[in-house]
Amino acid sequence: MARWRLGRRSKQDTRAHRRPPEANPKRLTLAPPEGVPLHLDVAGLAARFGAQFVDFVITTTAMIGIILALLFADLVSGAAFTALATLLVLVFGTPYYIACELLMNGRTPGKKMLGLRVVSKDGSGLSTHQIVVRNLTKEVEVFLPAAFLLGGGEDSFWFNGFMLVWLLVVIAVPMRNKANQRIGDLIADTAVVLEPRPLLLPDVAEAVGRTARERFVFSTAQLEHYGAYELQVLERLLRGGEEARDSRERQKGLARIGERIRAKIGFEETPPPAEEEAFLKSFYVAQRAFLEQKKLMGEARADKFHREPEPAPEPR
Amino acid sequence: MNAPIRSTRFRDEREADWKRLSAIVEAAEKRGLSRLSFDDARDLVLLYRQATNSLSVAREISLDLAVVRFLESLCARAYLVVYAPRESLSGLVSRFFARSAPQAVRRSLPAIAAAFFLTAFGAVAAYALTADDASWFYAFVPGDLASGRGPGASAEALRRVIYGEDVQPLGELGAFATYLFSHNTKVALFAFALGIVFCVPSVILLLYNGAMLGAFVAIHVDKQLGLDFMGWLTIHGVTELAAIIIASAGGLSLGYAMLFPGLKSRSAALRHAGRDAVKLAIVAAIMLVVAGVLEGIGRQVVTEFWARLAIGWGAGLGWALWFALAGRGTGAASAVETEPV
Numbered sequence: 001m002a003r004w005r006l007g008r009r010s011k012q013d014t015r016a017h018r019r020p021p022e023a024n025p026k027r028l029t030l031a032p033p034e035g036v037p038l039h040l041d042v043a044g045l046a047a048r049f050g051a052q053f054v055d056f057v058i059t060t061t062a063m064i065g066i067i068l069a070l071l072f073a074d075l076v077s078g079a080a081f082t083a084l085a086t087l088l089v090l091v092f093g094t095p096y097y098i099a100c101e102l103l104m105n106g107r108t109p110g111k112k113m114l115g116l117r118v119v120s121k122d123g124s125g126l127s128t129h130q131i132v133v134r135n136l137t138k139e140v141e142v143f144l145p146a147a148f149l150l151g152g153g154e155d156s157f158w159f160n161g162f163m164l165v166w167l168l169v170v171i172a173v174p175m176r177n178k179a180n181q182r183i184g185d186l187i188a189d190t191a192v193v194l195e196p197r198p199l200l201l202p203d204v205a206e207a208v209g210r211t212a213r214e215r216f217v218f219s220t221a222q223l224e225h226y227g228a229y230e231l232q233v234l235e236r237l238l239r240g241g242e243e244a245r246d247s248r249e250r251q252k253g254l255a256r257i258g259e260r261i262r263a264k265i266g267f268e269e270t271p272p273p274a275e276e277e278a279f280l281k282s283f284y285v286a287q288r289a290f291l292e293q294k295k296l297m298g299e300a301r302a303d304k305f306h307r308e309p310e311p312a313p314e315p316r
Numbered sequence: 317m318n319a320p321i322r323s324t325r326f327r328d329e330r331e332a333d334w335k336r337l338s339a340i341v342e343a344a345e346k347r348g349l350s351r352l353s354f355d356d357a358r359d360l361v362l363l364y365r366q367a368t369n370s371l372s373v374a375r376e377i378s379l380d381l382a383v384v385r386f387l388e389s390l391c392a393r394a395y396l397v398v399y400a401p402r403e404s405l406s407g408l409v410s411r412f413f414a415r416s417a418p419q420a421v422r423r424s425l426p427a428i429a430a431a432f433f434l435t436a437f438g439a440v441a442a443y444a445l446t447a448d449d450a451s452w453f454y455a456f457v458p459g460d461l462a463s464g465r466g467p468g469a470s471a472e473a474l475r476r477v478i479y480g481e482d483v484q485p486l487g488e489l490g491a492f493a494t495y496l497f498s499h500n501t502k503v504a505l506f507a508f509a510l511g512i513v514f515c516v517p518s519v520i521l522l523l524y525n526g527a528m529l530g531a532f533v534a535i536h537v538d539k540q541l542g543l544d545f546m547g548w549l550t551i552h553g554v555t556e557l558a559a560i561i562i563a564s565a566g567g568l569s570l571g572y573a574m575l576f577p578g579l580k581s582r583s584a585a586l587r588h589a590g591r592d593a594v595k596l597a598i599v600a601a602i603m604l605v606v607a608g609v610l611e612g613i614g615r616q617v618v619t620e621f622w623a624r625l626a627i628g629w630g631a632g633l634g635w636a637l638w639f640a641l642a643g644r645g646t647g648a649a650s651a652v653e654t655e656p657v
Contacts, residue, residue, distance in 0.1 A: 036372045
C-alpha cells in the first residue's frame with residue numbers, strides 16, 4: 001500500500017514538472033485590509049546584496065566628500081575635525097537607512113536603483129517601528145560581519161571562530177527562509193520584494209476580426225479538450241511574435257501548433273498557411289469564451305489533465 | 317458568438333480607470349503624495365478600491381492572463397502608495413522623546429532591575445576577590461583597557477590619570493571621537509543584540525562589565541584613592557553604566573521572550589518584546605553619545621572632585637526624571653497599546 005502511494009506520488013511529481021518553472025519561484029502573499037490577497041515576487045539575495053553595495057558606495061562617497069570639503073575649507077581644527085568625522089561615520093550608518101526608508105516609502109537609493117522595496121508582511125502599511133528594527137539589527141547582522149571580513153579578523157581565536165559562526169548564521173537564515181527574510185526582517189515582520197511594474201498588454205481576443213471568427217466555428221465537443229493552462233500557453237504564443245509577425249520561423253511554429261490542435265480536437269478543414277494565425281486566434285477566443293462560461297457555472301478546469309485548479313495560497 | 321466575450325467586455329468597461337490609477341500612482345511615486353493635484357489625490361483611494369475589486373472579479377471570471385497580471389501589479393503598486401508610512405521626522409522625534417521612550421523604560425523596569433543587579437553582583441564579587449588578592453585584577457581587566465593602571469602602579473601614577481595631568485594627546489574632542497568606538501559602546505551593542513540568544517551573552521557581559529568596575533575600584537581603594545576614583549568615574553560613568561544597563565535590559569527582554577514565549581509563538585513573542593527593546597536600544601545610544609560628550613569634555617576640563625560628582629549625578633538625576641515623569645499626561649495610558657512607534 002505504502003509502495004503504491006509512493007509510486008503514485010512520484011508520478012504526480014513528474015507531471016508537475018512538465019510545467020515550466022516560474023522565473024522566480026519565491027512569492028509572497030500579502031493580505032491588505034481590502035481583503036484581496038496580493039502576490040509579490042520576493043527579491044533575490046543577489047539583488048539585495050547589490051542594493052546594499054550601492055548604498056554603501058553612496059554613503060562612503062558622501063562621507064569622503066564632506067570630509068574632503070572640510071579639509072580643504074580648513075574651517076575646523078584637528079581635534080574637532082576628528083570628532084566631526086566620527087559623527088559623520090555614525091550618521092551615515094543606521095540613521096541614514098532609517099531616514100531613507102521612512103521618507104522614500106520602504107526604499108533606499110540603492111533599493112530604488114535595483115527596483116526593490118520593503119513591505120510589511122502583515123498587509124498593513126510599513127510602520128516606523130518596523131523600519132527602525134530592521135535597520136538596527138542590520139548593524140550586527142550586516143555591518144559587523146562585513147567589517148570583520150574586510151578587517152581580516154583579530155588575534156583572538158575565540159573571537160574569530162565566533163564571528164565565522166555568526167557569519168554562517170547570518171547568511172543561512174535568509175537562504176533557508178521562504179521569503180528571503182534576514183533576522184532583522186523576521187523580528188520586524190518585513191520582507192523585501194521586487195517593485196511591481198504594471199504593464200497592460202493588449203487583449204489577444206480583441207485583435208481577432210469578425211470575419212475570422214465567422215470563418216472558423218468550433219463545436220462544443222471540439223472545445224472540451226483543453227484547460228486554462230493550455231489556453232494561456234497559446235495566449236503567450238500568440239502574443240510572443242507581435243513585433244516579428246512576418247518571420248518565417250514564427251509562421252512555421254504556428255503551423256505546427258495549429259496542426260497538433262486540429263489533430264487533437266478533430267477539426268476537419270486545413271487552413272492555408274496564410275490563415276494559420278487567424279485560425280489559432282479564433283480558436284483562442286472560442287476556447288476562452290467556452291472555459292470562462294464553464295468557470296462561471298462552477299466548473300473550473302486548470303489544464304487538459306482535468307486537474308483541479310490550484311488553490312490560492314493562504315494569506316498569512 | 318459575435319459579441320465580444322465576457323472578460324473582454326469586463327476589461328473594456330474598466331480599462332480607462334485602471335490607466336488613470338496607474339498614472340496617479342506613477343506621479344505619486346515620482347513626485348511624492350503631497351504634490352498630487354486635488355482631483356488625483358481625491359480619486360486615488362477610490363480607484364485603488366475599484367482596482368482591487370476588479371482584481372478579485374478578474375481572478376474568478378477572466379482567463380486573460382494579461383489582465384490578471386496587470387491588475388495584480390497595479391494593485392500591489394497602488395497598495396504600497398496608499399498604505400505608505402506618513403510620518404514627519406520632527407513629529408516622530410518629538411513623540412519619541414515626549415512619550416514612547418520613557419513609557420518603554422517604565423514598562424521594562426523589571427529587566428532593567430535585573431541588569432542592574434547582575435552588574436552590581438559582578439562588581440561586588442570582583443571587588444572582594446581583588447581586594448583579597450591583587451593579581452585577580454589581571455583576570456578581569458584586559459591589558460589595553462588598563463593603560464598602565466594596575467596593582468603594580470604607584471598611587472602617584474593613578475592620581476595623575478584621575479586628575480588629568482597627562483591629558484589625552486588628541487585633546488578634548490579627539491577623546492570624544494575615540495570614545496564613541498571604544499569598549500563600552502561595543503559592550504552595549506553586543507549586550508543588546510546577543511540577548512536574543514536566550515539571555516546568556518547579555519548576562520555574561522553584564523557580570524563581566526561589573527567585574528571590571530569592581531576590580532578598578534579595588535586597586536584604587538587599596539591606594540587610598542577610592543573617593544577620587546569615584547569622582548573620576550562618576551562624571552560620565554553614571555550615564556554610561558546606565559546606558560549599558562538599559563541596552564542589556566533590552567537584550568534580556570528579547571532573550572526572555574525566546575525562553576518563555578508564553579501562549580504566543582516564539583517569533584510573535586520576540587516581535588512583541590522587540591517593541592520596547594528597540595526603544596531601550598535607542599535610549600541607550602543617545603545616553604552613550606551624551607556620556608561621550610561628558611567624558612571627552614567634562615572629564616578633562618572639570619577636575620575638581622565635587623564638581624565632577626555634581627555633574628555626574630546631575631546627569632543621572634536628569635535621566636531618572638525623564639524616565640519617571642515624561643509621557644504620563646492624560647491620554648498617554650490609553651495610547652500605550654496602539655502606539656505605532
